[in-house]
Amino acid sequence: MTEQSRDELIAEIVNLEAILNLPKGTEHFVSDLHGEFEAFDHILRNGSGSIKEKVRMIFAKELSDDEIASLCFLIYYPEEKLIRLKQKQLLTFDFSKRTIQQLLDLVRFCSCKYTRSKVRKALPKNYAYILEELIYPYDQNADKQDYYEQIIDKIISLREAEVFITSLCYLIQRLVIDHLHVIGDIYDRGPEPDKIMDKLIAYHSVDIQFGNHDIIWLGAFCGSKACLANVLRICARYGNLDLLEESYGINLTGLRKFSRKYYKDNLQFQPKKNPYRHLTEEEKIDSMLIQQAITIIQQKLEGQIILRRPDFAMTDRLLLDKIDGNSLILDSTAYSLVNSCFQTVDPHSPFSLSEEEDALISELMSQFQHSERLAKHMSFLMKKGSLYHVYNQNLLIHGCIPLNTDGSFQKVSFKGQSYSGKKLLDYFDHAITAAFTNRFRQVEELTDIIWYLWCGEGSSLFGKKAMKTFERYFCSESELHVEEKNAYYYLREQKETCMKLLEEFDINPVIGCIINGHTPIKLKKGETPIKAEGKMLVIDGGFSKSYQKVTGIGGYTLIYNSYGMHLAAHKPFTEKNSAIANNDDIVSSRQIIDRRNNRIKVLDTSIGARLKLEAYQLQQYLSKMADTTLIQKQE
Structure with missing residues (x-):
């Protein structure tokens, strides 16, 4: 093997070992969508409330609640919001520049736990080079400040502000959810x-x-x-x-x-x-x-x-x-x-x-x-x-x-x-x-x-x-008419049953839990989605309008990030155009299920297990290569 390929091998091992120590990406879990496209689409666009949470963290001292809501809905629905701003003649040079800077701050905040390589792959191709320059301005307070300012000013003067803002908004949506799990029932009942x-x-x-x-x-x-x-x-x-x-x-x-x-x-x-x-x-x-x-x-x-x-x-x-x-x-x-x-x-x-x-x-x-x-x-x-x-x-x-x-x-x-x-x-x-x-x-x-x-x-x-x-x-x-349920549906209330089920699937029952859909949680009747001391999470909360009179809410989303798990309960989604016009979000409340003292890292995840194995195999190969080189020198 050549010296160059050996260097590449070492670089890959270093890269893999480094990635293992990054915080884990955010997982989103949804269930029983039943054709409710607009509600589902909105949940993905707002990251189950994660985007608004991040906007508040960054801009709480600068923006009012109404301004935060307006910025959030611009991120959720950039094309529709920009059309409305143009109609009201509010899409000025100053607005565009201020908004681009705010969106760049959010992109930096949302991308900080990812490698530059992963962020680069997520960038829209038409602006990849420019965005990478703007996302990582390490010396923005020094000699390059005018350089960054000129990039933004020129984008606006070339009448590219709308396209650029739209690209930034979708990039934020992309970075907030690292992986999506759909726990069944995409079809039937709803129209789309x-x-x-x-x-x-x-x-x-x-x-x-x-x-x-x-x-x-x-x-x-x-x-x-x-x-x-x-x-x-x-x-x-x-x-x-x-x-x-x-x-x-x-x-x-x-x-x-x-x-x-x-x-x-x-x-x-x-x-x-x-x-x-x-x-x-x-x-x-x-x-x-x-x-x-x-x-x-x-x-x-x-x-x-x-x-x-x-x-x-x-x-x-x-x-x-x-x-x-x-x-x-x-x-x-x-x-x-x-x-x-x-x-x-x-x-x-x-x-x-x-x-x-x-x-x-x-x-x-x-x-x-x-x-x-x-x-x-x-x-x-x-x-x-x-x-x-x-x-x-x-x-x-x-x-x-x-x-x-x-x-x-x-x-x-x-x-x-x-x-x-x-x-x-x-x-x-x-x-x-x-x-x-x-x-x-x-x-x-x-x-x-x-x-x-x-x-x-x-x-x-x-x-x-x-x-x-x-x-x-x-x-x-x-x-x-009565349809008798399997014993699973009442035994899952017991922690011992859930521990046994986890072991059946070779999951550590101390760490893991079961995430279930299928049976709507009737919040109005006092039912709870968290069962068996947190070992069973049932997240069918009624995305389907057919169920909402019974459930009392418009669906659940489970979010699992590097800090732990929390459950978002959503109020029923009315209609897209109305939501955009009134900045009417649908996240009602969040409930912490599992809060970790130490952030969960990539090395603790399924992806981390694959990366550790890959790094180990590369190191074994590197060792064999070194032994072969040593033998050749001795000969």
Whole structure:
């Protein structure tokens, strides 16, 4: 090896060892976004309140509260705010210069715990050289002061102030969040999961844990017709059919015609009130009829899976064959059926699709699998997603690890092989990957497992004994609607249970904790997101407007920086333009969960473990190289 390569090796070892002693980057955790793009986008733009916190730290003595709010919203929404300033003729030379200097102060403050190399990679290419000069003015009080002043003055005189300010604002947003964790449920209920996916694809550092509502979209894309039926039904139920048609290019004309041919107005199938836009009467009728048509198709397709997969142990969910006239016969008890729409069900073969139904669902499946935008989103979901993730001694999981009532791991058997705990989740993860790889072959053995993840008793995503879709639509008895939760959901209140779960995933239970989504925390009823003495953090606080009446807030964000963990509770996000006009932020409060006396360094993190190994391997190589050189000299 040459002297130059030896020098490069030494420089890299020094660099790695130095990085290990920097403070850890800030992690942000969000969960259960459910298509609420504007609220999610705002959380990323304001760093869950971190940007305002830093602005106050730097400018508390210089700026009033209103001025701090104005500067913050300029950072969050630079293009929109600059347009408003221009309209009011406030975008003057002095304003631009003062604002650029303030933003540079913030960039320096936000970037101080990163290497210059990492900051350089984050800089916008068109201003990278200029920004690097302005961010690191070590001698700004000496000979170079006029040099720095001239750079800023010239940017403004060349009418580049707006572009430069915008670049600085997005750089601040980028530096405040080092890594983002999405703990599941990007899809369903809200109107814009596609925009959330676009945002995540463009994001600098992110991982995703699959949610139950993500898995049916992924299952549908992999070829599960039962999952596709669920996707279609939920979109109709929440008045979001335009997501399929306009965002993903799925033509629903055939489904509309079929539903109008065989079904009729049924008031109990009206879509839920859409808080985002007013549905026309025609759209309401479409949603009503499509729900009926696709619900029956769903019940038939799910029945077929249950019959061909006895190992799923779900025969109690076969209900179409238990219809007798206007009654549902369960355990010799007759329950009156309401909202009946079983006209396409053949009593002699209740789980068989008609020729029209089969052709319809096959055509929709073809469209779903060949949508370019959906393929891009599902491919990214697979690339960044998994059922669970161990990161910095924390276990990130959307749903649950199935448990028995005595706290032991629930065993689930597939084709004679039993799985539980971590092995069960690894089995599911492997099946998802295999189904995605073979998606155009539509291998039922694989796609059936994805459907099971949506509604099976042993699913880590569902976490209940049975999904009562049929009963909720067709039975008025409330006792039939109850979905019994897995024991995990009350045992997770106990510290001992959480310690056991952490050990199952090879996490130090003294240091680590479990970060969960899936079940909305009902703050109004006194529930708390912090459980088991801080070993369990449940951060589904109600991003979805459907949940906010119950939760009382507009979502949680967990922030984990070098000083420890704290939880941000957000008030409901109203509307983007209104928020910008009124500088109306949505962070309501913060709660410290874990405050460290000594700052956490990179060497204490998952990334640090990789860097330490890399540094060790380089040092071993360097030693071998030195030994080889010594032998050669002796010879």
